[in-house]
Amino acid sequence: MALKNDLILRAARGEKVERTPVWLMRQAGRILPEYREVRAKMGDFKELVETPEFACEVTIQPVDILGVDAAIIFSDILVIPEAMGLPYEMIEAKGPRFEKTIKTAADVNLLKIATPDDLHYVIDAIKLTKRELKDRVPLIGFAGAPWTIFAYMVEGCGSKTFSKAKKFLYTQPLVAHQLLQKITDSTINYLRGQIAAGADMIQLFDSWAGILSPEYYNEFALKYISQICNAVTAVPLTVFAKDAHFARRKMGKLNCNTIGLDWTMDIAESREMIGHTKTLQGNMDPCLLYADFSTIKNETIKMLKAFGPDKHIANLGHGLYPDIEKDKVKCFVDTIKEFRF
Amino acid sequence: MALKNDLILRAARGEKVERTPVWLMRQAGRILPEYREVRAKMGDFKELVETPEFACEVTIQPVDILGVDAAIIFSDILVIPEAMGLPYEMIEAKGPRFEKTIKTAADVNLLKIATPDDLHYVIDAIKLTKRELKDRVPLIGFAGAPWTIFAYMVEGCGSKTFSKAKKFLYTQPLVAHQLLQKITDSTINYLRGQIAAGADMIQLFDSWAGILSPEYYNEFALKYISQICNAVTAVPLTVFAKDAHFARRKMGKLNCNTIGLDWTMDIAESREMIGHTKTLQGNMDPCLLYADFSTIKNETIKMLKAFGPDKHIANLGHGLYPDIEKDKVKCFVDTIKEFRF
Numbered sequence: 001m002a003l004k005n006d007l008i009l010r011a012a013r014g015e016k017v018e019r020t021p022v023w024l025m026r027q028a029g030r031i032l033p034e035y036r037e038v039r040a041k042m043g044d045f046k047e048l049v050e051t052p053e054f055a056c057e058v059t060i061q062p063v064d065i066l067g068v069d070a071a072i073i074f075s076d077i078l079v080i081p082e083a084m085g086l087p088y089e090m091i092e093a094k095g096p097r098f099e100k101t102i103k104t105a106a107d108v109n110l111l112k113i114a115t116p117d118d119l120h121y122v123i124d125a126i127k128l129t130k131r132e133l134k135d136r137v138p139l140i141g142f143a144g145a146p147w148t149i150f151a152y153m154v155e156g157c158g159s160k161t162f163s164k165a166k167k168f169l170y171t172q173p174l175v176a177h178q179l180l181q182k183i184t185d186s187t188i189n190y191l192r193g194q195i196a197a198g199a200d201m202i203q204l205f206d207s208w209a210g211i212l213s214p215e216y217y218n219e220f221a222l223k224y225i226s227q228i229c230n231a232v233t234a235v236p237l238t239v240f241a242k243d244a245h246f247a248r249r250k251m252g253k254l255n256c257n258t259i260g261l262d263w264t265m266d267i268a269e270s271r272e273m274i275g276h277t278k279t280l281q282g283n284m285d286p287c288l289l290y291a292d293f294s295t296i297k298n299e300t301i302k303m304l305k306a307f308g309p310d311k312h313i314a315n316l317g318h319g320l321y322p323d324i325e326k327d328k329v330k331c332f333v334d335t336i337k338e339f340r341f
Numbered sequence: 342m343a344l345k346n347d348l349i350l351r352a353a354r355g356e357k358v359e360r361t362p363v364w365l366m367r368q369a370g371r372i373l374p375e376y377r378e379v380r381a382k383m384g385d386f387k388e389l390v391e392t393p394e395f396a397c398e399v400t401i402q403p404v405d406i407l408g409v410d411a412a413i414i415f416s417d418i419l420v421i422p423e424a425m426g427l428p429y430e431m432i433e434a435k436g437p438r439f440e441k442t443i444k445t446a447a448d449v450n451l452l453k454i455a456t457p458d459d460l461h462y463v464i465d466a467i468k469l470t471k472r473e474l475k476d477r478v479p480l481i482g483f484a485g486a487p488w489t490i491f492a493y494m495v496e497g498c499g500s501k502t503f504s505k506a507k508k509f510l511y512t513q514p515l516v517a518h519q520l521l522q523k524i525t526d527s528t529i530n531y532l533r534g535q536i537a538a539g540a541d542m543i544q545l546f547d548s549w550a551g552i553l554s555p556e557y558y559n560e561f562a563l564k565y566i567s568q569i570c571n572a573v574t575a576v577p578l579t580v581f582a583k584d585a586h587f588a589r590r591k592m593g594k595l596n597c598n599t600i601g602l603d604w605t606m607d608i609a610e611s612r613e614m615i616g617h618t619k620t621l622q623g624n625m626d627p628c629l630l631y632a633d634f635s636t637i638k639n640e641t642i643k644m645l646k647a648f649g650p651d652k653h654i655a656n657l658g659h660g661l662y663p664d665i666e667k668d669k670v671k672c673f674v675d676t677i678k679e680f681r682f
Contacts, residue, residue, distance in 0.1 A: 160501075163662050166628040170636070210584070213604045213626045243551070245586045246605050263554045264587050285554045287507040295511070321504050 005137045008070045009200060011313050012236035012257040012279050020304055020312050021069040022336040023140070024329065025240075026319030027062035028074045031326055034061050045090040049076050055125035056132055063137055065326070066333050070138045070201070073129060073194075075122050077144030077205055080186055081153050083114035088152075101156035102168075105175045114186035116193025123197045130198035141199030143191055145206035145241065146183040146228075147221035153179070162211055169212075169220055176220060184224040188231045195234050203238040203260070204228060210243020217247050222254075229255040238281055242318065248273040263317030267306040280307060283317040289328040296328060300335040309341040346478045349411045350541060352654050353577035353598040353620050361645055361653050362410040363677040364481070365670065366581075367660030368403035369415045372667055375402050386431040390417050396466035397473055404478055406667070407674050411479045411542070414470060414535075416463050418485030418546055421527055422494050424455035429493075442497035443509075446516045455527035457534025464538045471539035482540030484532055486547035486582065487524040487569075488562035494520070503552055510553075510561055517561060525565040529572045536575050544579040544601070545569060551584020558588055563595075570596040579622055583659060589614040604658030608647040621648060624658040630669040637669060641676040650682040 003009070007021035029035055035058050042048045049055060055074040063071050078088050078096055088098045102108060116123050130139055144152075151165040152158075159165075169176050191202055204225060212221060225239055233255070240260025241247060251259050252274035261270050261282035270280065288299050304314065314336045320329065344350070348362035370376055376399050383389045390396060396415045404412050419429050419437055429439045443449060457464050470480055485493075492506040493499075500506075510517050532543055545566060553562060566580055580592060581601025592600050593615035602611050602623035611621065629640050645655065655677045661670065 161628075161662065163628055163631075163664075166626070167631040170628055170632040210605060214607050216626070243584070243605070246607055246610075264551060264584070266555050266587055269587075285507070285557070287502075287504055287511055290504075290508040291511040321502065323504075 003135050003138055003200070005069055008313055009138055009236060011311065012201060012238070014257070014277070014279060014311050016310060019340060020307070020309070020314050020336055022314040022333055023068045023070040023072065024062070024066070024316055024320055024333070025072075027066060027068055027329075028058045028072065029320065030322035031320050031324050031329060032061055032065060033326070034065060044092070045076075049074065049079065050121045052121060052125040052128050055122075056129040059125070059129050059139075060132055063133070066330055067337065068137070068333060070140050071129065071133060072140040072142060072203070073122065073126055073199070075125070075142070077142070077149065077207075078152060079119055079122060080114060080143060080149055080183065080190060083118035083190070084111045084182065084186055086111065086153055095158040096152060098152065098156040101164075102153045102179060105172075105178070108175055108179045108182065111179075111182055113182055113189065115189050116196070119190055119193065122190075123193050126194055126197040126199055138200035139198060140201045140203055141191065141194035142203045142205060143187045145204045145209070145221065145239070146180045146187060146224035147212070147217075148206050148208045149183045149187075150176070150180055150220075151208045153183075162208055165208075166211065169216060180220060180224050184227050188228055191228070191232045192234075195232070199235065201236045201238070202232060203240060206239070206241035206244065209241035209247070210245075214246040217244060218250065222247060222250055226254055238313075240281065252278060258313060260315070261317060265317075267303070276311075279311040279313060281313040281315050283315070284332070286316045286318050286321050286324065289316075289320070289324045289332060291328075293328070293331050296331045297335045300332055301339060304336065304339050344476050344479055344541070346410055349654055350479055350577060352652065353542060353579070355598070355618070355620060355652050357651060360681060361648070361650070361655050361677055363655040363674055364409045364411040364413065365403070365407070365657055365661055365674070366413075368407060368409055368670075369399045369413065370661065371663035372661050372665050372670060373402055373406060374667070375406060385433070386417075390415065390420065391462045393462060393466040393469050396463075397470040400466070400470050400480075401473055404474070407671055408678065409478070409674060411481050412470065412474060413481040413483060413544070414463065414467055414540070416466070416483070418483070418490065418548075419493060420460055420463060421455060421484060421490055421524065421531060424459035424531075425452045425523065425527055427452065427494055436499040437493060439493065439497040442505075443494045443520060446513075446519070449516055449520045449523065452520075452523055454523055454530065456530050457537070460531055460534065463531075464534050467535055467538040467540055479541035480539060481542045481544055482532065482535035483544045483546060484528045486545045486550070486562065486580070487521045487528060487565040488553070488558075489547050489549045490524045490528075491517070491521055491561075492549045494524075503549055506549075507552065510557060521561060521565050525568050529569055532569070532573045533575075536573070540576065542577045542579070543573060544581060547580070547582035547585065550582035550588070551586075555587040558585060559591065563588060563591055567595055579654075581622065593619060599654060601656070602658060606658075608644070617652075620652040620654060622654040622656050624656070625673070627657045627659050627662050627665065630657075630661070630665045630673060632669075634669070634672050637672045638676045641673055642680060645677065645680050
């Protein structure tokens with residue numbers, strides 16, 4: 001497998017690159033009319049995730065339409081709880097809902113440790129997508145970080161405070177650790193399965209990192225991320241812990257290649273805190289893409305210069321918002337691809 | 342007016358105190374059965390806010406029941422948009438809803454600059470509460486910081502991303518500045534009215550500080566907070582910008598006495614960034630109060646030691662959650678009041 005464009009992999013490994021590579025979180029999604037068309041033919045979001053042919057189609061769309069330097073498999077972080085025995089529904093405009101949630105040690109004991117077989121539809125989607133991509137760009141696999149998955153399994157839905165999930169940490173710390181370990185073991189199995197199926201790079205999303213105190217984040221989140229980093233080493237790995245500004249020094253010591261930054265993290269300060277061995281990813285405010293084309297260009301170039309020519313993978317600081325115009329996204333991508341230091 | 346307990350005012354001014362003072366954000370609220378009783382007699386939240394006798398009653402409750410070192414006037418940050426011409430409703434379990442929102446320069450032009458007369462019900466509540474408190478503890482007045490008020494006036498309701506409000510900054514920056522200036526002028530009038538009515542201390546709440554990039558926060562938020570700090574100097578002023586970890590160095594230079602910290606901000610790091618001239622307020626994770634009594638005690642003492650004996654006002658890092666037990670809150674307060682360095 002000789003990739004025609006391996007810029008992102010080389011940047012992740014800290015090698016010199018001809019230009020900064022770029023991909024976007026939620027690049028396969030509602031911002032593309034082509035995605036909305038496929039989606040309209042399907043029943044719902046989960047059917048799309050569980051049907052390899054459709055997942056493959058929407059995964060490749062942004063490579064064709066936006067010209068990004070990587071594809072990321074179309075899936076959801078909540079496939080892991082489902083594979084462990086906790087099914088969910090995705091409710092339009094509301095988000096995920098779990099019928100059962102985890103309340104006690106007995107609930108944790110009932111959960112299984114997931115294997116790639118339990119997630120064959122993602123594995124099949126990765127295999128199919130690798131075939132269809134024809135080595136044009138790398139394919140990124142992903143999973144939720146254990147704390148974020150835990151938060152949904154206990155809370156049962158999205159929340160501003162995730163106070164049920166946090167209450168669990170404060171009242172049943174030992175059971176919390178048991179659940180986090182089961183999630184971690186499942187995630188390691190799952191990510192190894194993704195790599196065996198062809199994923200060229202892995203990203204861990206810790207979407208709810210920012211609601212824990214620094215001490216609790218170390219104890220209930222970073223410890224398990226570290227296990228995953230040490231177990232999944234066959235391809236470059238990125239850790240994106242949104243809003244975990246307080247954990248940057250410790251993240252610099254993880255056994256991974258790349259740390260994702262959100263847009264509230266100052267670039268120079270983050271580089272100083274994380275150190276010079278890691279590649280950094282990010283970190284434009286998604287709302288910049290509401291601005292006019294010249295503002296987008298100027299701010300994007302400012303961001304590229306702040307990161308510098310090496311050890312940077314350009315991205316937003318969070319996923320694309322669904323009402324952002326495709327041409328604005330393309331302007332962001334093109335500005336990065338045209339820029340030379 | 343000789344206050345019997347002025348610990349909080351002295352701590353805010355950086356003077357030595359016999360023990361660390363404590364109050365709690367949302368101390369007058371649903372965690373108290375006595376509050377829920379008053380609330381049940383009233384139609385809704387806004388009626389409570391707009392009736393000085395009831396606002397006074399629930400403001401004093403936590404002084405009697407929890408033994409905190411200050412009262413904070415029971416009100417809402419959204420009284421300012423309403424006084425400027427944008428009324429809102431508070432919908433049970435959902436939050437605020439504005440019928441009209443700000444979309445254009447013409448909408449901004451229609452808004453008035455509020456005066457204390459437009460907010461006579463808050464002014465009357467402060468006068469009445471001062472009388473009823475009988476100088477036992479100081480009374481804190483407050484307002485929302487301009488960016489947070491702007492966010493609600495444009496978005497029209499709560500939001501995870503406030504992407505409409507942020508889009509306004511990116512697409513109509515000049516109009517945004519006009520609106521922010523009108524909010525700032527209204528807020529200065531309002532806070533001066535609160536002080537004239539008897540407020541002993543003021544807190545600015547920038548609840549949505551954490552969703553702006555550092556650069557945008559300087560330009561669209563800190564600039565206006567700074568105007569308020571320079572205009573409202575008759576009593577000690579606290580700035581609490583939740584999640585604005587990136588702005589701590591700049592907040593250290595504001596013309597105010599105290600900076601509030603949320604629980605994601607490391608205490609030693611914040612002290613270093615903010616400098617030694619400011620008093621710091623905070624910053625326990627509200628979810629600690631779900632833990633058992635001995636954990637609450639131990640963690641609270643750890644927090645007190647991390648802040649040290651001077652220039653600290655103990656508080657949570659955010660408002661109390663409504664399902665926290667009163668006795669747990671009392672344990673937090675008592676631990677602080679009993680502790681001696």
